[in-house]
Amino acid sequence: MSGDIALLLGARVADALARMDVAITPSEALIRPSGRAGADYQCNAAMSLGKKLGKPPREVAQAIVDGLDAPEVAASEVAGPGFINFTLRTEWLSDRLTSFDDRLGVEPAAEPRRFALDYSSPNVAKEMHVGHLRSTIIGESLLRLLRFAGHEVVPHNHLGDWGTPFGMLIEHLSETGWSGDHTITDLNGFYQEARKKFDADPEFADRARLRVVALQSGDAATLALWKDLVEESARHFAKIYELLDISLTPEDVYGESYYNPYLAEVISEMEAMGITSISDGAVCVFPPGFANRDGEPLPLILRKRDGGYGYHVTDLATVRYWIRDRGMTDLLYVVGTPQAQHFQMVFAASRMAGYLGPDNTAVHIGFGTILGSDGKTIRTRAGGSLKLVELLDEAVQHATSLVASRSSLAPDDQVAVARAVGLGAVKYADLSGDREKDYTFTWERMLATDGNTSVYLQYANARIHSILRKAGDTARGPISLAEPAERALGLKLAQFPAAIDAAVAGYAPHKLCQYLFETATAFTGFYETCPVLAESTPEDVRRSRLALSALTSAVLTKGLELLGIEAPTQM
Numbered sequence: 001m002s003g004d005i006a007l008l009l010g011a012r013v014a015d016a017l018a019r020m021d022v023a024i025t026p027s028e029a030l031i032r033p034s035g036r037a038g039a040d041y042q043c044n045a046a047m048s049l050g051k052k053l054g055k056p057p058r059e060v061a062q063a064i065v066d067g068l069d070a071p072e073v074a075a076s077e078v079a080g081p082g083f084i085n086f087t088l089r090t091e092w093l094s095d096r097l098t099s100f101d102d103r104l105g106v107e108p109a110a111e112p113r114r115f116a117l118d119y120s121s122p123n124v125a126k127e128m129h130v131g132h133l134r135s136t137i138i139g140e141s142l143l144r145l146l147r148f149a150g151h152e153v154v155p156h157n158h159l160g161d162w163g164t165p166f167g168m169l170i171e172h173l174s175e176t177g178w179s180g181d182h183t184i185t186d187l188n189g190f191y192q193e194a195r196k197k198f199d200a201d202p203e204f205a206d207r208a209r210l211r212v213v214a215l216q217s218g219d220a221a222t223l224a225l226w227k228d229l230v231e232e233s234a235r236h237f238a239k240i241y242e243l244l245d246i247s248l249t250p251e252d253v254y255g256e257s258y259y260n261p262y263l264a265e266v267i268s269e270m271e272a273m274g275i276t277s278i279s280d281g282a283v284c285v286f287p288p289g290f291a292n293r294d295g296e297p298l299p300l301i302l303r304k305r306d307g308g309y310g311y312h313v314t315d316l317a318t319v320r321y322w323i324r325d326r327g328m329t330d331l332l333y334v335v336g337t338p339q340a341q342h343f344q345m346v347f348a349a350s351r352m353a354g355y356l357g358p359d360n361t362a363v364h365i366g367f368g369t370i371l372g373s374d375g376k377t378i379r380t381r382a383g384g385s386l387k388l389v390e391l392l393d394e395a396v397q398h399a400t401s402l403v404a405s406r407s408s409l410a411p412d413d414q415v416a417v418a419r420a421v422g423l424g425a426v427k428y429a430d431l432s433g434d435r436e437k438d439y440t441f442t443w444e445r446m447l448a449t450d451g452n453t454s455v456y457l458q459y460a461n462a463r464i465h466s467i468l469r470k471a472g473d474t475a476r477g478p479i480s481l482a483e484p485a486e487r488a489l490g491l492k493l494a495q496f497p498a499a500i501d502a503a504v505a506g507y508a509p510h511k512l513c514q515y516l517f518e519t520a521t522a523f524t525g526f527y528e529t530c531p532v533l534a535e536s537t538p539e540d541v542r543r544s545r546l547a548l549s550a551l552t553s554a555v556l557t558k559g560l561e562l563l564g565i566e567a568p569t570q571m
């Protein structure tokens with residue numbers, strides 16, 4: 001049991017059915033929170049069961065209600081074509097909330113999995129762009145969510161640090177001289193110079209190709225320069241990770257180069273299995289089900305005609321490494337949707353090769369593009385592709401004026417709050433929509449103080465802290481849920497485990513965002529109708545309301561933390 005009340009009720013329904021010799025699982029009981037006044041949950045299973053058993057659904061529903069043994073349920077009632085409405089016992093609900101510890105009702109996974117999580121994964125000698133920002137933010141949230149849910153997660157950063165571009169860049173730098181200590185913008189510039197030279201000068205292009213060979217065969221001077229480039233870039237990435245409070249460390253770097261020693265082995269293994277073929281001189285696999293526009297089977301190229309290895313085979317090696325060598329059970333890749341087909345083909349080929357077994361899953365966690373207000377991929381005013389640091393700086397600037405206009409804090413104390421608000425807004429904008437969709441980036445919407453934004457949640461949480469501060473160390477609890485607004489908030493808080501379940505199951509942080517927004521809204525409803533600190537509020541009611549407020553803050557704070565967002569206690 002995960003702590004989700006719907007699953008608890010599902011187990012009760014399953015028990016009732018088992019007594020009638022009908023076997024279903026708790027989740028097959030199809031219990032959902034109810035939208036109806038008076039009902040807390042609804043069971044939708046009787047319709048399909050009716051069909052299966054050849055009985056009218058209402059009759060099945062009534063039999064479930066009659067056979068139900070559920071101490072947490074105050075009332076259950078058949079409605080419509082065969083729904084069952086459940087109302088929870090209010091006292092059961094308040095006892096449950098009173099018993100919450102810092103896990104807030106979330107029980108650790110009964111069968112923990114071992115996830116390898118590929119996220120961020122920028123390219124060496126290139127500036128991180130907003131696509132990497134999305135991967136970084138979404139990946140970080142999944143890391144935190146999966147760990148909180150009780151799974152083991154090993155993050156890894158698949159740096160683009162290998163292959164043809166580096167032959168070009170290293171050749172260029174060794175010809176013009178490399179002194180080290182550059183900004184990432186310099187590296188970006190060197191890379192573009194190298195690219196130009198490569199396109200214009202065939203002799204340089206030949207030398208660049210020889211450099212790739214030198215790099216791959218471990219030539220010392222070439223490798224030394226390469227290492228400098230990688231380390232310098234990694235330092236720039238680390239700065240962004242620190243700014244954004246991202247868990248990735250240098251130890252988590254498993255760049256493309258890491259898999260280089262495995263590539264020949266992967267190919268000869270797959271050749272020995274007889275699943276490869278030669279096409280146009282290249283060694284390929286043709287996983288079934290993939291075709292180009294003309295209906296011809298699509299190859300996954302393992303080794304190019306010139307003997308070079310590419311992006312595809314490197315990812316086959318990642319699958320083999322994390323499953324076989326590191327004993328992971330599930331592989332997650334947080335990468336933009338344009339790479340969807342690449343991953344589908346890699347996963348299919350991995351199944352053919354047995355690198356992925358029946359108990360393993362591999363999931364491409366795709367995400368859409370960030371659009372500017374013109375509906376096109378977001379750019380700087382000058383028209384260049386937007387740099388991450390610039391975007392984050394701008395976010396903090398906007399937040400600084402927002403905070404200044406509302407805060408009673410001393411200017412010095414506003415600095416940290418503005419950072420939390422600005423960076424939180426960028427993260428939340430990334431996380432609060434269905435990740436597969438593109439989204440439009442507008443400061444006004446991201447920093448709106450009401451609506452489904454992080455600022456709204458942060459202010460709600462800070463308001464609660466201010467109430468708790470005013471109350472001093474007045475003892476809190478036990479919780480009672482006498483007023484409708486108290487009960488509505490209490491029910492929401494008790495649904496935190498379900499929100500975590502949903503976000504984890506779908507790798508969908510936006511489900512947690514939606515839940516937090518609803519929780520903050522329920523708190524507003526409560527706060528408007530249920531005075532906490534007023535003179536007229538009786539002592540026991542005040543203690544209960546303080547406890548309910550504190551619990552709301554705990555849920556908002558934990559939820560934001562799982563999204564990688566700070567929750568200041570004073571704004």
Ligand code: ARG
Nearest residue numbers: 118121122123158159160335
């Ligand atoms: N470096 C790649 C890019 O910027 C992303 C790598 C994603 N991970 C992977 N295993 N292919 O597009």
